[in-house]
Each structure stands twice: as C-alpha cells, then as structure tokens.
Amino acid sequence: MRNYEMIFIVRPDVSDDDVQKLITQMEGVVASAGGKVEKVEKMGRRRLAYRVSKQREGFYVLFYVQGTGDTVKEFERRLKVTDTVIKHLTICTDEILQRAAKFKVLRTKQEAKRRRSKPAPAPAPPPMPAESAQL
Numbered sequence: 257m258r259n260y261e262m263i264f265i266v267r268p269d270v271s272d273d274d275v276q277k278l279i280t281q282m283e284g285v286v287a288s289a290g291g292k293v294e295k296v297e298k299m300g301r302r303r304l305a306y307r308v309s310k311q312r313e314g315f316y317v318l319f320y321v322q323g324t325g326d327t328v329k330e331f332e333r334r335l336k337v338t339d340t341v342i343k344h345l346t347i348c349t350d351e352i353l354q355r356a357a358k359f360k361v362l363r364t365k366q367e368a369k370r371r372r373s374k375p376a377p378a379p380a381p382p383p384m385p386a387e388s389a390q391l
Contacts, residue, residue: 264335
C-alpha cells in the first residue's frame with residue numbers, strides 16, 4: 257500500500273453539513289476500495305488563485321490515505337461525478353517520504369563525522385603582562 261495526499265475544492269455556496277456528508281462519503285469510498293484514511297483536514301474557505309468553474313473561492317479538504325491504485329481511481333472517479341467538487345489533485349507521497357528519510361540519515365552521519373573529526377579546543381594563550389600591553 258502506498259501513501260497519498262488527496263485534496264479537493266468544494267464550491268463555496270455548499271453548506272458545512274453538505275461538506276461533512278461529502279467527507280463521510282469519500283471516507284466510505286476509500287474503505288470500500290480497501291484503503292485506509294489516515295487523516296482528514298478541513299482547511300476551510302480560501303480564495304482561489306484564478307477562477308475555476310466561475311468561482312473565486314472554495315472550501316479545501318485534504319485527505320491523507322493509504323491505499324492502492326484502484327483506491328485512488330475510485331476516489332477520483334467519485335470526485336469527478338460530484339457536482340459540488342470544482343477541482344481535485346492526488347499526490348503519491350511515498351517517494352517524497354523515502355527521500356526525506358534518506359537525507360535525514362545522511363545528515364546524521366555527516367554530523368557524527370564532523371564531531372569525530374573536530375580537534376579538541378586549543379588552550380587559551382597566557383595573558384599578556386600589563387606593561388607590554390600598553391606599548
């Protein structure tokens with residue numbers, strides 16, 4: 257199973273109850289397709305960068321899902337036929353998470369190497385006598 261982030265934008269004239277019903281419906285779609293919903297974030301009403309379906313605002317909803325390609329296909333198919341959804345995007349985050357973990361391991365190795373290769377701090381030079389400091 258792979259990790260996905262799925263975000264969709266709902267028309268701004270849709271009530272909060274209808275948005276909640278849509279979220280519940282999409283959770284059911286993921287569960288019936290054999291996937292698992294990790295987290296759902298309601299990001300709220302935001303202004304769009306450009307007009308989408310004659311709308312300037314939208315209600316953003318973000319799903320974190322574990323599933324297969326069939327899970328994603330069914331989720332996207334349902335979003336396409338839903339009239340209240342004006343835009344959607346799906347991102348597979350497996351490669352991103354693996355790359356981040358690889359860089360984290362690399363950084364810890366480099367830091368450990370730097371700590372080992374750093375020489376001990378040199379002792380402070382002896383203080384200069386007061387007479388020679390005034391010259």
